[in-house]
Amino acid sequence: xxxxxxxxxxxxxxxxNVDRELLNELLETASRAATMGNMQLYSVVVSRDDEMKRxxxxxxFNQPMVMNAPVVLTFCADFNRFSKWCEQRSAVPGYDNMLxxxxxxxxxxxxxxxxxxxxxEAGLGTCYLGTTLYNPKGIIDTLExxxxxxPVATITVGWPDECPEQPDRLPLxxxxxxxxxxxYTLSDIDAIYERKEKLEENKRFVEINNKETLAQxxxxxxxxxxxxxxxxxxxxxxxxxxxxx
Amino acid sequence: xxxxxxxxxxxxxxxxNVDRELLNELLETASRAATMGNMQLYSVVVSRDDEMKRxxxxxxFNQPMVMNAPVVLTFCADFNRFSKWCEQRSAVPGYDNMLxxxxxxxxxxxxxxxxxxxxxEAGLGTCYLGTTLYNPKGIIDTLExxxxxxPVATITVGWPDECPEQPDRLPLxxxxxxxxxxxYTLSDIDAIYERKEKLEENKRFVEINNKETLAQxxxxxxxxxxxxxxxxxxxxxxxxxxxxx
Numbered sequence: 001x002x003x004x005x006x007x008x009x010x011x012x013x014x015x016x017n018v019d020r021e022l023l024n025e026l027l028e029t030a031s032r033a034a035t036m037g038n039m040q041l042y043s044v045v046v047s048r049d050d051e052m053k054r055x056x057x058x059x060x061f062n063q064p065m066v067m068n069a070p071v072v073l074t075f076c077a078d079f080n081r082f083s084k085w086c087e088q089r090s091a092v093p094g095y096d097n098m099l100x101x102x103x104x105x106x107x108x109x110x111x112x113x114x115x116x117x118x119x120x121e122a123g124l125g126t127c128y129l130g131t132t133l134y135n136p137k138g139i140i141d142t143l144e145x146x147x148x149x150x151p152v153a154t155i156t157v158g159w160p161d162e163c164p165e166q167p168d169r170l171p172l173x174x175x176x177x178x179x180x181x182x183x184y185t186l187s188d189i190d191a192i193y194e195r196k197e198k199l200e201e202n203k204r205f206v207e208i209n210n211k212e213t214l215a216q217x218x219x220x221x222x223x224x225x226x227x228x229x230x231x232x233x234x235x236x237x238x239x240x241x242x243x244x245x
Numbered sequence: 246x247x248x249x250x251x252x253x254x255x256x257x258x259x260x261x262n263v264d265r266e267l268l269n270e271l272l273e274t275a276s277r278a279a280t281m282g283n284m285q286l287y288s289v290v291v292s293r294d295d296e297m298k299r300x301x302x303x304x305x306f307n308q309p310m311v312m313n314a315p316v317v318l319t320f321c322a323d324f325n326r327f328s329k330w331c332e333q334r335s336a337v338p339g340y341d342n343m344l345x346x347x348x349x350x351x352x353x354x355x356x357x358x359x360x361x362x363x364x365x366e367a368g369l370g371t372c373y374l375g376t377t378l379y380n381p382k383g384i385i386d387t388l389e390x391x392x393x394x395x396p397v398a399t400i401t402v403g404w405p406d407e408c409p410e411q412p413d414r415l416p417l418x419x420x421x422x423x424x425x426x427x428x429y430t431l432s433d434i435d436a437i438y439e440r441k442e443k444l445e446e447n448k449r450f451v452e453i454n455n456k457e458t459l460a461q462x463x464x465x466x467x468x469x470x471x472x473x474x475x476x477x478x479x480x481x482x483x484x485x486x487x488x489x490x
Contacts, residue, residue, distance in 0.1 A: 001246075001366050004359060007277045028417045032252045033358060034373035037467055038412050045422045052424050076426075081419065082463075085434050091460035094470020097477040102350075102378050106398065109351060110373075113278060113358035114249060121246050128279035128355075133347050144425040153351065167283050172273045174326065177290045179297050180389040181321075189330050215336035218327075222282055225339020232342040 010125025013158025041104035069156035077104035125160035255370025258403025314401035322349035370405035
């Protein structure tokens with residue numbers, strides 16, 4: 001499918017709004033994604049209001065897409081709705097645990113990606129904000145998410161006002177394993193990352209940051225052990241307060 | 246897009262094989278999905294061999310699709326490849342934690358759903374096996390998954406030999422929240438689940454199982470608190486042995 005093959009992340013949007021009817025149509029079609037036992041363990045909070053986006057923005061490290069996109073969607077794992085239904089129907093829900101959380105996360109992310117494919121097919125641009133799990137507590141407070149829900153993914157949506165280069169991808173042979181996982185040898189790793197390491201923009205990236213290797217840009221600057229560990233603590237703590245752990 | 250709108254889970258497949266070239270083309274295009282920092286934190290293990298499928302089958306509660314589909318794909322969160330690259334490039338990886346696990350899970354599930362959309366667009370049928378997280382340890386052993394990988398989703402793939410009814414979905418209004426999460430009142434819940442509860446097949450389902458309500462079929466039989474808690478323990482334990490917790 002051309003829209004998937006030609007996909008790029010869009011961070012700059014025209015001022016035009018995204019009609020509520022169009023958005024709802026895309027979300028409704030997206031809900032055709034596979035879902036565990038047809039429980040549909042997700043919700044989505046639509047932010048259009050500038051005031052709400054201003055509150056969300058710092059929680060996403062002030063990435064400009066939050067303020068500039070006409071629509072910000074926060075997709076949440078949701079066992080609240082289903083559990084409320086159970087309680088109202090003389091059934092005792094048992095979804096305050098990690099397996100249930102993961103089931104809801106899976107449902108949510110399949111729904112998210114289905115939505116993104118549909119939005120892009122309709123000519124919209126999207127950006128997936130990886131920051132949602134960095135500060136879930138702040139997002140929970142801002143969007144008033146109740147127990148047994150959890151923000152999993154944030155997507156900014158709007159009409160594209162740029163057409164950036166497509167980023168590189170690893171060769172498929174580095175990702176696919178036949179029958180069993182064939183662990184990577186030193187030369188496998190060299191071959192898989194060769195293209196990425198040879199890209200001019202990546203070489204510049206290493207230089208600008210005064211690093212020896214591209215990998216060090218990731219480990220020392222972008223995704224550090226210290227940050228990951230500190231945010232993992234916050235994540236586990238928030239899973240506890242949301243009732244999943 | 247028609248293929249998403251008309252989507253149904255396919256559990257019965259023709260005997261025809263799925264060409265390796267076609268499968269690889271679909272997987273390669275699927276890898277255009279958004280990925281955290283362009284790290285592509287996933288791998289996929291392709292099972293075609295009957296011997297391997299026979300080992301996987303009980304781990305998926307002997308659901309017949311595992312043996313009957315020409316291809317079984319196990320999609321894994323993977324920080325092993327990336328960490329090996331770091332180590333080989335004088336960089337110290339810090340991805341043995343829960344945040345990193347979740348980042349890899351997100352990458353994986355976006356890739357999974359992109360693949361499913363593309364496969365269905367190409368006329369293939371897919372079934373998402375929710376059982377992958379029920380017994381991750383068994384799958385890890387069978388597919389020889391190393392530390393810092395984790396099986397997240399299993400998809401059976403083949404040429405459809407059935408065209409089942411599309412399952413119901415909740416009304417979109419029950420899933421979308423404007424600006425903040427509006428928690429559900431008693432009458433909201435009644436309205437959201439009304440269609441599902443009135444379906445003849447669901448009424449039969451309640452009757453056959455000697456239950457009072459459809460919700461009880463879920464809580465007492467399909468997804469019980471006891472099972473969820475026991476499998477949550479296994480899940481956390483396996484996250485530990487795989488190096489993420």
